[in-house]
Amino acid sequence: MTLSEENYLKAIFHLEKKSKKGVSTNAIAEEMETKASSVTDMLKKLSEKKVLQYKPYQGASLTKEGRDYAIKVIRKHRLWECFLVEKLNFNWDEVHVVAEQLEHIKSDKLIRELDKFLEFPKTDPHGDPIPDQDGNIFMVEKILLSSMQQNDKGICVGVNDSSSAFLKYLDKNEIALGKTIEVIGKEEFDDSMTILIKDKKLTISGLAANNLYMKVC
Amino acid sequence: MTLSEENYLKAIFHLEKKSKKGVSTNAIAEEMETKASSVTDMLKKLSEKKVLQYKPYQGASLTKEGRDYAIKVIRKHRLWECFLVEKLNFNWDEVHVVAEQLEHIKSDKLIRELDKFLEFPKTDPHGDPIPDQDGNIFMVEKILLSSMQQNDKGICVGVNDSSSAFLKYLDKNEIALGKTIEVIGKEEFDDSMTILIKDKKLTISGLAANNLYMKVC
């Protein structure tokens, strides 16, 4: 698989999770920041390679083979993100662009040994699960902070939005994975929430609360 | 720079060390395992990018800019080789192909932090010097084992041939970097040498002796 083909598989994998149906040409084009006509070309190619099914005008869906391949790329991406944060002092908002390159390195031994070196991490720096060697993805039970109620308590376990802007915002407010958060109040008017984190009171916007995943406890 | 352009710069850099003169189209074609006509195309492109000088029929020579770029790629290659051997349990005959991919990852921070993480290694697993941040390459004084005389003693510091076959041969005979070797005898007839390593006597071919670098002591 070429670099470009791998990126298509990854994009389609992510889109399939959201929609369940076949993934539309336009959706892929948007995700890949390319044109619909380019997507059509690629879908034909990938379908010939048996990694996805494609009928004109009916979108695409990965075959088992394609899904397995996509999961391998995602596994590599997330392991490299762990490596960058834990061993090379990267901040969690810096890792994505570099991991986008590293995920395409081809070497089974490399990724097996990297996993071992990192002591088999379960999640990446954003809280997303790392697929294991066999492609199993263990999802953690998690809900959005925005769906929690007054007096609920939880542990921060992931982010929905991995943009640098949001991650830096969390850093600034000392919100990090593993931290305990208690909901003190919710404002009907604008969905903002007041929370207790490290014994400090903090008010965050509805948008922020809608991008932070929590494990209730 | 594209992946292919980076590989051309690296190849030309290595060839320039050997010949001093402008590097010929054919020499590059052989090093890159491609056709001379492809090389001509690329030389024109690289010369427009000012990383080398090229006059038809007169070969190529890197500009300062091109040389600096090549050195950066080589620095990355060798640092990744160290990482693979020291942290991920790779053998020294397995690292090259993977480092060929890793050397093209673009991130200044990545390579700076990797260097720090590895505690600023001076040489890669084959004994080749790792260029520093500023592009300085500190060459170690070294000679070929084949040029040593009876009763000379030295420390094994590098290999000339990095092929998997040769490296496995060295492993099998327990010859490794850092080991002390004493020359017991040389055979005029076929240039084979008898050496003492770890108190064991060993006879190696002239070819092998011609691919092992030693520091006299």
Place this chain on the structure above:
DNA sequence: TAAAATATTTAGGCAAATCTAAATATTTAT
């Protein structure tokens, strides 16, 4: 349900990096 809006595909082209075959330049050897 037919027209309008939207989505998708097709057709034709482009740039990068490669190739083969032919043309041209340089070097070597007699």
Place this chain on the structure above:
DNA sequence: ATAAATATTTAGATTTGCCTAAATATTTTA
């Protein structure tokens, strides 16, 4: 010094992945 051998370049194709513009299919809406 000239013919033969070798090296290099040019010309013309090919593949991959992308593009724009036009054609066609599907969906929405009035």
